[in-house]
Amino acid sequence: MQTLGPFHSITANTAAWTPIGTALATTFKQPPVRARAAPPKPAKHFQASRYMPPEKAEIFKSLEHWATQRLLPLIKPVNQCWQPIEFLPDPAKLSADEFSDRVRALQERTAGLPDEYFVVLVGDMITEDALPTYQSWMNTHEGVRDETGASSSPWAVWTRAWTAEEHRHGDLLKTYLYLSGRVDMLMIDRTVQYLIGAGADVGTDRNPYLGFVYTSFQERATFVTHGNTARLAKEGGDPVLALICGTIAADEKRHEIAYARIVEKLLEIDPNGAMLAISEMMKKKITMPAHLMHDGQDPHLFEHFAAVAQRIGVYTADDYANILEFFIGQWNLEKIQGLEGEARRAQDLVCGLPHRIRKFQERADERAKKLQPRGVNFSWIFNKELTL
Ligand SMILES: [Fe+2]
Numbered sequence: 171m172q173t174l175g176p177f178h179s180i181t182a183n184t185a186a187w188t189p190i191g192t193a194l195a196t197t198f199k200q201p202p203v204r205a206r207a208a209p210p211k212p213a214k215h216f217q218a219s220r221y222m223p224p225e226k227a228e229i230f231k232s233l234e235h236w237a238t239q240r241l242l243p244l245i246k247p248v249n250q251c252w253q254p255i256e257f258l259p260d261p262a263k264l265s266a267d268e269f270s271d272r273v274r275a276l277q278e279r280t281a282g283l284p285d286e287y288f289v290v291l292v293g294d295m296i297t298e299d300a301l302p303t304y305q306s307w308m309n310t311h312e313g314v315r316d317e318t319g320a321s322s323s324p325w326a327v328w329t330r331a332w333t334a335e336e337h338r339h340g341d342l343l344k345t346y347l348y349l350s351g352r353v354d355m356l357m358i359d360r361t362v363q364y365l366i367g368a369g370a371d372v373g374t375d376r377n378p379y380l381g382f383v384y385t386s387f388q389e390r391a392t393f394v395t396h397g398n399t400a401r402l403a404k405e406g407g408d409p410v411l412a413l414i415c416g417t418i419a420a421d422e423k424r425h426e427i428a429y430a431r432i433v434e435k436l437l438e439i440d441p442n443g444a445m446l447a448i449s450e451m452m453k454k455k456i457t458m459p460a461h462l463m464h465d466g467q468d469p470h471l472f473e474h475f476a477a478v479a480q481r482i483g484v485y486t487a488d489d490y491a492n493i494l495e496f497f498i499g500q501w502n503l504e505k506i507q508g509l510e511g512e513a514r515r516a517q518d519l520v521c522g523l524p525h526r527i528r529k530f531q532e533r534a535d536e537r538a539k540k541l542q543p544r545g546v547n548f549s550w551i552f553n554k555e556l557t558l
Pocket residue numbers: 298336339392422
C-alpha cells in the first residue's frame with residue numbers, strides 16, 4: 171500500500187477528502203478550545219438537517235423478507251464465533267507459573283513494536299470500544315431501527331447481532347494491550363469514557379440510505395486498518411497480535427459484505443435514491459466514528475492519532491480513495507443506466523471523485539514537504555513524544 175512520507179506534519183494530513191481530513195476540518199470549524207479538559211463538540215454541518223421521506227421507510231419494510239434471506243445468513247452463529255479468551259493466556263487453564271510465562275512471552279513479543287504502533291492500536295481499540303454509540307446511532311435510522319430493544323424485525327436482529335460481534339473486537343484488543351504493559355490503561359479507560367459520553371454525529375440524518383452507505387465504507391475502512399495493523403505486528407515480531415488483528419479484519423470484511431449488499435439492493439430497486447445517497451455521503455465525507463475522541467488533555471487527540479495512523483501506513487488518504495474506487499466497481503456505479511437529473515449528476519460526481527481525491531492529496535503532500543516536523547505527546551503511552 172502506498173503511504174505518505176514519514177515526517178508529514180499534522181497540517182499535511184488535513185486533506186479534506188480523507189476521514190482524517192474530515193475530522194480535522196470538523197475540529198477547525200469549532201471555536202478554539204479554551205479549557206484543556208474540554209472535549210471536542212460536533213460541528214454544525216453534522217447536525218441533522220434533512221430526513222428521509224416517510225414513504226422511503228416503507229421500502230425497508232418491504233425488504234424484510236429479503237433481509238432475512240440475504241442479510242441474516244452473514245451473521246455467524248455464536249458457537250462458531252471466536253472469543254477473546256482463545257487468543258489470551260487463560261489463568262483458569264494454566265498454573266500460576268505457566269500464566270506468568272505466557273504473559274512474559276506476550277510482553278517479549280510486543281517489545282519489538284514501536285510506540286507509534288501502540289498509539290494506532292490504542293486508537294483503533296478505543297474506536298471499537300465506543301460500541302454503545304454505534305448501536306444507538308444505528309437505531310436512529312427510520313424504518314430499520316430496533317423499536318422495542320428486542321424486536322424480531324430482521325433489521326433489528328442484524329443490528330443486535332452485529333453489535334454482539336463487534337463487542338469482541340474492543341474487548342480482545344484492550345486485554346492484549348493491558349497485558350503488554352506498553353500503554354497507560356488509566357488514560358485509555360478515561361478516553362473510552364469520554365468518547366462514549368461524547369457520542370458521534372456522522373451526518374446520516376436518520377436516513378438508512380445514508381446509514382448503509384456509511385457502514386459499507388466504514389466496515390471496509392476497518393477491514394483495511396486491522397489488516398494493516400496485522401501486517402505491522404507480523405513484521406514487528408508478534409505473530410499472535412498479527413493473528414488477532416487479522417481475525418478482527420475478517421469479521422469487518424463480512425460486515426462490509428453485508429452492508430454493501432444492502433446498498434446494492436437499494437441501487438436495484440431505487441437507483442435514483444441510492445445514487446443520491448452515495449453522493450450525499452461522499453459530499454459530506456465519511457467521518458471516522460471516533461471523531462470526538464478525547465483524553466482530558468489533548469484537544470486535538472483524534473487528529474494526532476489519525477496523523478500517526480497515516481504516517482505508519484495503517485490508514486491513509488490513499489486508502490480513502492481506494493475504498494471509494496472499490497465500491498464504484500463493486501456497485502457498478504459507472505454502468506448504471508437511466509438515472510434521472512440530479513441522480514445522473516450524482517453518478518458523475520461520485521465516479522470522478524477518486525481521481526479528484528488523489529489530485530487533492532498530491533497537492534497536500536507537496537505543501538506538507540515544506541513544513542517542519544513537530545512533536546506531540548500521547549497520554550496513552552505515558553506522555554511520550556512522537557514526531558509527526
Ligand atoms: Fe470492529
